[in-house]
Amino acid sequence: MHEFQAVAKTSELVDPSSMLIEVDDRLLVLIHAAGHFYALDDVCTHDGGPLSDGPIDAEAKTIACPRHGAQFNVETGSAETMPATKATVAHEVKVEGDQIFVRLKE
Numbered sequence: 008m009h010e011f012q013a014v015a016k017t018s019e020l021v022d023p024s025s026m027l028i029e030v031d032d033r034l035l036v037l038i039h040a041a042g043h044f045y046a047l048d049d050v051c052t053h054d055g056g057p058l059s060d061g062p063i064d065a066e067a068k069t070i071a072c073p074r075h076g077a078q079f080n081v082e083t084g085s086a087e088t089m090p091a092t093k094a095t096v097a098h099e100v101k102v103e104g105d106q107i108f109v110r111l112k113e
């Protein structure tokens with residue numbers, strides 16, 4: 008069972024934006040969209056593209072892979088559009104004061 012780890016301050020991420028973070032040697036993309044924070048594996052399930060370099064659609068709650076454009080739901084990690092068909096991993100996020108914490112899902 009993983010513990011929550013402090014990863015960033017809320018002020019470090021304007022809305023919408025994302026940043027690359029490392030938790031236990033694992034690269035994640037931390038996302039701020041429409042007032043909420045999310046954390047996904049920084050790996051597109053199509054061919055490994057870095058989601059942290061892709062654009063966010065705050066209204067649709069998606070982040071797009073910069074390589075071939077697959078979109079992933081920022082909350083669940085599910086693949087919303089081709090060419091990705093498998094979800095990426097979504098991790099647990101909580102905010103206390105101005106501190107963002109992430110707990111790895113697996």
Ligand code: FES
Nearest residue numbers: 051054056072075
């Ligand atoms: S590597 Fe992400 S869409 Fe192809």
